[in-house]
Amino acid sequence: MVDVPKVTQLLKQAVDPKRVTDRDFDIVAYSRDLSPARQKMATHIVMPESREEVRGILRVASDNNVPVYIRGGGTSHWDAYLPQEPGILLDMSLMNQILEINDRDLTATIQPNCTWAKLDQELRKKGLTYLCSEAGGPAMTIGGSVMKAGGGPHSTAKFGFHGNQDIITLEMVLPNGDIVETGSAAWPSAGKFKRQCVGPDLAGLFIGAEGILGICTEITLRIRPATDVKERMVAVMKTLDDVIELGHFVNRCVGDEYLQGFYLWVDPNSPETFLVMMDVFGYEREIVDYRKTRILEKIKELGGTLGDRAPADDYYGRILTGLTDIFTAGVWHFFGSGSLRIDDIKFLYRVWREELIEKRGYKKAGFGGQVLPRDWLAFMVTNYREPAEWEEIIRISDEINEIVLNGPVAPYGIGGRDGLRPFLEKRDTGYYRLLKTIKKAVDPKDILQRGIFVRKEDLI
Numbered sequence: 001m002v003d004v005p006k007v008t009q010l011l012k013q014a015v016d017p018k019r020v021t022d023r024d025f026d027i028v029a030y031s032r033d034l035s036p037a038r039q040k041m042a043t044h045i046v047m048p049e050s051r052e053e054v055r056g057i058l059r060v061a062s063d064n065n066v067p068v069y070i071r072g073g074g075t076s077h078w079d080a081y082l083p084q085e086p087g088i089l090l091d092m093s094l095m096n097q098i099l100e101i102n103d104r105d106l107t108a109t110i111q112p113n114c115t116w117a118k119l120d121q122e123l124r125k126k127g128l129t130y131l132c133s134e135a136g137g138p139a140m141t142i143g144g145s146v147m148k149a150g151g152g153p154h155s156t157a158k159f160g161f162h163g164n165q166d167i168i169t170l171e172m173v174l175p176n177g178d179i180v181e182t183g184s185a186a187w188p189s190a191g192k193f194k195r196q197c198v199g200p201d202l203a204g205l206f207i208g209a210e211g212i213l214g215i216c217t218e219i220t221l222r223i224r225p226a227t228d229v230k231e232r233m234v235a236v237m238k239t240l241d242d243v244i245e246l247g248h249f250v251n252r253c254v255g256d257e258y259l260q261g262f263y264l265w266v267d268p269n270s271p272e273t274f275l276v277m278m279d280v281f282g283y284e285r286e287i288v289d290y291r292k293t294r295i296l297e298k299i300k301e302l303g304g305t306l307g308d309r310a311p312a313d314d315y316y317g318r319i320l321t322g323l324t325d326i327f328t329a330g331v332w333h334f335f336g337s338g339s340l341r342i343d344d345i346k347f348l349y350r351v352w353r354e355e356l357i358e359k360r361g362y363k364k365a366g367f368g369g370q371v372l373p374r375d376w377l378a379f380m381v382t383n384y385r386e387p388a389e390w391e392e393i394i395r396i397s398d399e400i401n402e403i404v405l406n407g408p409v410a411p412y413g414i415g416g417r418d419g420l421r422p423f424l425e426k427r428d429t430g431y432y433r434l435l436k437t438i439k440k441a442v443d444p445k446d447i448l449q450r451g452i453f454v455r456k457e458d459l460i
């Protein structure tokens, strides 16, 4: 049991009292995420402004054995920050500053809750860019992206997952209050310019760990000159095999150097229509035109037809400015999503069509995939509004996840008990054992994100 009045008093000594609340009406407002995860109540909401305040909060939490949960922009949808048991929820919103834009070394240093939208806006004033790869809207923060290693339909075919590959250095506050700087920043007299330095890639340890090993308080990442030449192609392919062939073609013959995005969408009402959207960006018109021509020739050779690009332009044009219509469509829920090899997309498509649509009669979920070459991040996704649908959706998605995660699909975005954690914790693999060992060493009292990614009982 958390001694709420005592912890409130201590937290108010660690941060400005105006930024600490234990009032129920504040707490209820933070009790849900964008998924169907059950409502979960924190004991306190605290808004730190600096890494020193983060340390102070962790000290109070550790001394009183109260778990701490971390909310960035709150746009994740897999029970990734909701308190799995009563504890302090950090709202990181105030740590949102751009600390440096270095246009010589092409790096930017930011606080974790700087949004991709804010960084891109500032960079463009200098002829630079960071158009985020993810599609979660203007509230997505860079810290949230990095802590769960995000990436999406835009630009990742060339640059990789921006929440991973573009990260140079991190500053992390550990549960014991220690501050860790990774990469070249571990050598403070050198500066923040290189990821792999001074021994193992410690940034890689924290990226994707969903906050269970430390709280991120600063990030340095790669930026790049804004590209002037952009082309978008939308094609309808006749079969999934054609999509795969097109994918291999752009991978091998055109090269990921020029293709930045490759996105597949199949509507449940038209499961034989394979819509593919591709983006080519570049600095020279001749090169972009050449690549575009080769892709168009291949689409024609495979018997595909060019589609209307207006809906894609509309969606991608608004990623960093507003996607209100998407949110008004209801709660998002994914069935069987994850990473898989290019050819294995056929497996996921078959599960979607046969198991979800035909066998279980769930006809509202679409099928999509993004990121190519090398692999897909693919998913089946639905929106729903009626609370009565909840039980059925959860039951079906558990069944689908069981099939998919026993197949060639690696899970992505683990979260807590209403996320994918129950599917991970059953596996007694070397990976999971090592993760638990590291967690125990770094966070012996299991203060950070207790019950997320790793089950509390497994750490005892």
Ligand SMILES: Cc1cc2nc3c(=O)[nH]c(=O)nc-3n(C[C@H](O)[C@H](O)[C@H](O)COP(=O)(O)OP(=O)(O)OC[C@H]3O[C@@H](n4cnc5c(N)ncnc54)[C@H](O)[C@@H]3O)c2cc1C
Pocket: 034, 069, 070, 071, 072, 073, 074, 075, 076, 077, 080, 081, 092, 112, 113, 133, 134, 135, 136, 137, 139, 140, 141, 142, 143, 144, 145, 146, 147, 148, 149, 150, 151, 152, 153, 210, 211, 214, 215, 216, 217, 323, 326, 332, 449
């Ligand atoms: C419409 C829609 C489309 C989306 N499309 C994509 C997509 O294409 N690709 C994709 O990857 N995701 C996508 N997402 C999911 C989501 O937008 C991204 O995962 C985003 O990066 C999350 O950022 P956030 O700031 O909202 O993080 P949050 O949801 O607040 O947090 C994400 C995780 O990071 C942890 N965390 C946050 N800040 C810190 C910190 N400072 N220190 C330690 N841990 C921290 C949280 O505890 C949580 O585990 C989509 C979401 C929506 C709603």
